[in-house]
Amino acid sequence: MKIPPYPHPVIAREGWLILIGAVIVVVLVSAWSAWASIPFWIFALFALQFFRDPAREAPEGQGLVLCPADGRIVCVEDAADPYAGGRQALKISVFMNVFNVHSNRVPVDGAVQSIEYFPGKFFNAALDKASLENERNAMVLETTDGQTVTAVQVAGLVAKRILCHARIGQSLYAGQRYGFIRFGSRVDVYLPPGSRPRVAIGDKVKATSTVLAELPVRSRDNDSTP
Template sequence: MKIPPYPHPLIAREGWGILAGGLVVAVLVSTWSWWVSIPFWIFTVFALQFFRDPAREAPEGEGLVLSPADGRIVCVEDADDPYAQGRKALKISVFMNVFNVHSNRVPVDGSVQSIEYFPGKFFNAALDKASLENERNAMVLQTTDGHLVTACQVAGLVAKRILCHARVGQSLYAGQRYGFIRFGSRVDVYLPPGARPRVAIGDKVKATSTVLAELPALSGDHDTAA
């Protein structure tokens, strides 16, 4: 499935100010001393790669759950979803290091049921305790089939800003860009019981392009919104 035209190809708007500032400082310092300017040029190049935001195409298929982020799978397990009334769920977590694309994408087609922000700590996002103790922002979606899917952005060791552009009541499509986390983080996805994972711990994934799981077939007892 081809994703609709991207709002800002190549470089995420969240990084425009940082990148412009780094570039201006690097140029100004270069006019005085090339050697002194080297750290500023290194920072500018780092910012350029960190805030890259490539458009992606989603795979075809019904009931597919797309990866919300680039990175590495650090968790595939049964868990309780603390953001959807503690329902039983399949939890899949993607850890992003500072060299991954940090633009976050919607995992499934659905309407936004709730968005909750939680202040917290800044443990290494690869650790399990980061899911419930770090700063985070949880978005619960309901698909047209009635399934609940939660995508939770979790800040990491050096991440200091979680950005979520979605709004309650908004209809989103799988692969749509909805947020950004600056400088190292993770995204936890909670899926309804019966969802079939298509990734394993250690797998490298790409936002939108990689299928994390398949939603369960419909039954008379599927999830409903709170």
């Protein structure tokens, strides 16, 4: 039986301290001058919408790859997966602007094989070069039928903090909340060859509720003995 996902208290835990600080500043400045408090109200309202963390319903079906983030599809192409030995893969990338939900979700059921953090630059996350040159955190998963799926959190132009709560060896399930990226970013997903994309460049997508692709059906003929 699957354990419930991270409780969704409407506002992501990563934003609690920022919001509390913003409210305290607003109250203090408002007591001095209502006009002077306006910029602080604007920031507090921006932070409130940025750190929202809505619960999502995952579609049912075998071999579905769920979207790891809200945003827009900026890449659907064949590529080498640099985090899983350079094997060939289908790469799908989701770009998040500052108005999207930035809570990241696991794309497939699987066990965490590795987690690697890479320091880097802060190019616009919508650019292709951001995948390999920006600061990023890569999580490699192995599905129950032995397929490899990699999810990469990529920092953007103003993103300065990538948070990943998963651990090596941990079993995760599709749609489970596992991380957060602050202020504009991207998530790349590398899938096994033969995966069938269900999205196209320019599509608007939502974490968990949008299906990115379908994994290929693994043949077990070679596992049976005559």
